[in-house]
Amino acid sequence: MLECRSVTKKFGDFKALDNVSIEAERGRVFGLLGPNGAGKTTLIRIINRITIPTDGEVIYDGRLMNDDMVREIGYLPEERGLYKKMKVGEQAIYLARLKGLSMSEAKKELKEWFVKFGIQSWWDKKVEELSKGMAQKVQFITTVLHKPSLLILDEPFSGFDPVNVQIIRNEILRMKDEGATIILSTHNMESVEELCDDIALINHAKLVVSGPTGEIRRKYGSNQVEVLYRSTDPLTTWSKYFTISLDEEYKHLRRAVLDVEDGAGAQQILPELLKSVDIASYRELVPRMNDIFIKLVSEK
């Protein structure tokens, strides 16, 4: 488990991070969200020990993060880059050795990955001979080659075509199942909905919200239900459990959207409705992550 405790980072008078605490657990994907310039990259660099926090600490598996733990971390920064003039195989081995692997370990692991991705022929190619997508793939391999237990991925899908997005996604899920702690920073809310078990949202250097994705959806969603019913007239039902925010004709039915009061659910709402109309469908309107993001960020 990775914990950031009250992390603050100041650059001169500017606060890039203000008392941010997060917890990312093993076997889960932790989404780190926030608008550009919110402080995500600074937090990621602090976890990576590239920058040292002005205050607060980073704890991994119960121990203060230290230089010996770099082998545990796999980091894919948002701005990708490899030595252009270096050969792919040579380069990947170099990066793995810097993580602490021996030459032979690195070679063995790398061969397996090249076989797995079907790119053995790239070994002796220079990076400048590869396309952008190919280089991204190599970079992903160098990020995970040393079997890190903490994976920090900043926009891992950018630059990939849909087929490769799928491949990378499956690799991330596989590593999650193997018990890795995965931190995913992205602006792509679809992948957040799809992959993240927990999320934290940072805005203006401060932690706005954090917790399991489902909980946050419920908490910050508008909590509405959609009811389709057979009737020619609008709903007239008055209830303490909901208020009607919309009522309209919908094909040969009518459609109403209800704002549900806190604590109320189908058990309370349905009986009230059934008193007056014949219900064709009842559905909770789950808010999209995108909307929550925009709502939370623009609130400030």
Next chain:
Amino acid sequence: MNFNKIGIILGREFSVRVKKKSFILTTILTPILMAALFIVPTVLMVVGGKDTEKVMVQDNSGIVAPYLESSSTAEYIIAPEGSTLEQLKADFNNLDVYALVGISELDSSNNVQAVAYSAEPLNVDIKSDISRKVNKAVETMKLSLYNITDLDRILEEVRSDVQITTLTLTEKGEKEESTEIYMALSYIMSFLIYMFIFMFGNMVMRGVIEEKSGRIVEVIVSSVKSVELMIGKILGVALVAITQFLIWVVLTLILVMVAGFLLGGDLVGTMESAEVAGMGSILKGISEVRFGYVITCFLIYFVLGYLLYAGMFAAVGAAVDNEADTGQLSIPITVPLILGLFLMIPTFQNPTGQLAFWSSIIPFTSPMVMMARIPFGVVPFWELALSIILLLATALLMAVISAKIYKVGILTYGKKASFKDLWKWIKTKN
């Protein structure tokens, strides 16, 4: 500090550079060029000689012609009796000569004027040959007007060629010195240090910029400390420099030896007949230089000087996004370096003077200037020790400062850094 990782970085920096085609080419070609510089003039002397050009002389003075002995430079032909300069000029193309020289009649003060005509600009050797011979003729004629008896004998006696033997007084007694050799040696050493610091410092800077602009650096500093990356790079490039230098020395020696062997007796023969005395004193001078001492000093100053400047080069590289932006920021590096090279000249003239003393103590110029003093053998031990200690201390201090700039710089993109920014980075904690 993780020395294992520094080693891995050093290994990459070294192997990537020595495998480059440009490195292999310069490493092999430079000694060939150096050897050619030694060999070609000798070969030319042995094999070639120049073509002897024909020069026609129309002598109206009546005194010059006897002095125009043909030599390897020019074959003098006296113009046919009765021809005038105007006729000869008009007929120049049919004369089949390189140049036509007209000597005027003696004037009232017994001087002559000489005019040379040629199809292409007159060869300098031929011009000086004519001038020397004409002057000789006129001088002799003028001297003879004084009616001194035994003039030739007197002139012979008066002619002198005084050779100066330079000696230094040391505790062990007198020692013969040869100033020219020391000068050549100190010039070469100072210049080599200057060139190597510049070349390889730049190599460090370009390497840093490559990593930064190629966005590789963030991945690397997530595995190693930025200072480890900087040290690994600086040492890796230093190893490249030393490798290149050693290959140059060895290859040049081999080439000169092989050439000497192939040309064999001819080479030696030419040297002996040409300038026996000169060569003798040069060889003697070379044998007197304390090579062990000089080379040790060279290596110390080269390594420390490089370390001093390489850190600064790395810091500048880290502060910019691309090579074009380095201009202003590298002024604090280039100015002292070039100053050091310029201070070499007064040092030759007076290796123990105030200027030479101070500039060989002050760290930023000392690698170049001290190397200019050392071959003369006049540097007291305490000066040398002080200079080296100061250089080492400054190099370490600059490394700490540079590492701070480097650390912030490599992760800062976009804004063009100013000196004010660098100062802010230096003050930043962590």
